[in-house]
Amino acid sequence: MRIISFSIKSLSPAQFLALGYIIVITVGALLLSLPIATVNGEGLDLINSIFTATSATAVTGLIVVNTGTYFTIFGQSVILLLIQIGGLGFMTTSTLFALILGKKINLKKRIIIQEDLNYFNLSGLIRLVQYVTILTLGIELMGAVLLFAHLLPEYPAGKAAFFSIFHAVSAFCNAGFDIFGNSLANFTNDIYINLVITTLFIIGGIGFAVIADVYRKRQFIDYSLNTKLVLVITLILIILGTSVIFILEFSNPATLKGLSFKGKLLAAYFQGVTPRTAGFNTIPTGQLRNASLFFITILMFIGASPGSTGGGLKTTTIGALLAVVYNLVKGNEDIELFKRRLSQGIIYKALAVAIISLAWIALVITILTITEEAEFLSILFETVSAYGTVGLSTGITGDLSQIGRIIISLTMFLGRVGPLTLAAAIGERAKRGQIRYPEEKLLIG
Template identity: 35%
Template sequence: MRLHKLWSGHAPYKRLRSGGVFSASPPMVLAGGFMLLILLGAGLLCLPFAADKPLGFFTALFTATSAVTVTGLSILQADTQLRPFGYAVVAALVQIGGLGFVTFAVVAAMSLGKKVALQYQAVALEAFNQTSVSKIRATAFAVFKLSAGIEIMGILVLTAWWLPGSGFLQALADAVFHTIMAFNNGGMTLPGTAMSRYLGDPITILSTTALIILGGIGFSVLNDVRTKRKWGTLTSYTRIILLATLLLNLFGFLMIWVLEYGNPDTLGQLPVHAQALTAWLQSVASRTAGFHSLDLAHMRDETTLVLMLLMFIGGGSLSTASGIKVGTFVVLLAAAWAYIRGHREIVLLRRTIAPDTVQKSLALLLVTGALAFVATLLMCIIEKAPFIDILFEVISALSTTGATRDLTPGLSSPSHLLLIVLMFVGRLGPLTLIYSLSTQRASRVRYPEAPFQVG
């Protein structure tokens, strides 16, 4: 079956052509691919040797969804601890889900020597943040090269550091699992890699945060840095994302440290260097990675609010992170600042931002915000839990962060089902919206303008 027969930008719904070839819009194929991967993962996790006690299908489905969407939320109980096979399945699902179905599809098609149809080219260009079809192949393979190089380096560093405390095979297995989870912003841990064991450990924490940042900053940014290597030659987009990522991480780091400094249930009992490392880990991991070395349920409400903001923003485009994305956040800030100053054009680093980009950013913000509101309302109706815990859980699932204030395991089945939907939509929703916007046709009908009051 040829690839160009699989994709069509002319119809928003699936159909069966006269020749018997199934065709669907890019968002549907993307969502279908992730859904099949989740079902496959759930089936593997249901096998009797995947856990100490066989998992029910719903528990396996929740775990597989959490892994494929690189979220990290879990409803596993102590007596259903995963075995090595189960952890291997979870790691594979996170690896595939982190790099993204589109990346795998494009690379597979290119490897087989297939020509990419015009409709698919538009999707790939948008996904890879490129303007030339000739760059798709190079960018797609760069994703794998960069991912492999970064993950191998992380595995080597962590294996060497953890080796004195355990045997080589155990250290290697822990390092492989932890690296995959950190780089792909998965947030899950093995019993021996829980971050609470490494309070004040600079190598483990700095290695973990470096992997999270590299995985969440965006492959187009990493590739631009790799090929150009000088600040002045980097694209304006790359420089903006690098600066915004640094500022967001520093903002979170300082706010968490200041707000939790005197809290005896979190940072208050730690030495100064451990406080700094823990606050840094929590700031970086809140940008959709989900690792934590503190009990989030004991954090102050103001700190929790900061974490929710970081989770909602997320990471960079074409990355293993989710959220509305750093680029979206920056464009919205720039648009608001330009309007306040009375400027018609939105300018970042001496480059004008197109109106379509602003509209797309607004659409992403409103759609994501509406989903968060509806989900929070439904969970407040279903559950008898503090509002801030419910809101945190919803933002965490929708941004595929995976952090929780000890609420996930105790939720009812309807709420768990709602979290499954949020994780799935949070990973695919913004992407499918972008694809829909990138393939829409401009209307030839023009209507007269009317005055309309806002603000």
């Protein structure tokens, strides 16, 4: 018993965080494998239960079975709970329970919370956990009420309530799970559902720190650099995503062509913003043109913002890398954004996250092209969707081999906890270096 206790205490914050998510996924997989979890009374097999639990905890949304028809209320409730834990963050959830039980939060746990929420400093972390929890539950409740008011005429009250809660939580947590059976394809022209769902996952995807900053300061000029960059990049991606999808799919008979102009604009908007790691769709993803699929792949890779319920490389990472290119072209020695200078540590971290992400995606694609029979673009799309915790698919998820499902499960897990924790670990090690070697020039380009 002492050995186990010592080994757990000796774990680094990043390792403890990863272990926490592994435990949550394991428990979720065991619950989904129970006969009570599935309609057929047999439960999910091991690989598929791990895949589904990972997808829910990583708030991804990739599925190998239809969530709405394959699972019972119990199974769907397990998935809903996993989504909520994944959206809030493992340490936020566990800290909340600790506070309820009256337990103290020591320094090491605060460091882990800081890493899980991608927060700047240790001060005010417990207040932040309380704020994040209240904000999350409050927005989800508001979303559920709005959805309930719209779904009630079409469904019995109990079913409408459960559907509303499930999709409000799934949307705010950027999970992409649905129990309608075909995502939101029945609501392509429904402006009410489109706006409620997109508002939920856009708010969930900009980050809790950004929401707090906007609430407290109100004026753009007073916002922190992080908030300014998140809002600007987010707005650019929303406009760009909507415009490009509208242009590329306007004449596609399988997607936008048969819709009215309002329907085309609404569907293009939804499909343009859902790659922010939301994972819902109102038009068939597999019927999109190759150019659209590749463009969406880029959006999925960028993803949401740090400290949010979404995944991906993150808007601030892309913003920092673009700032490097812009300042290099202008001949500036310092990397400047909004009249602020970025430290070398931030640039190194952005580069590390980008390189690690690209390396893992390249490795997974290489393996899947060997193990799977799908087209290369579909494999690329699926891999980036998994790593960015998006959940969009061209339809190959259910046809993946056992090896493919294991690899995609691992990719979803790494996408949820990997890039940030690895980059943080690299940064911590870099600070310990005491030797500074002579400088020498290197040819670039």
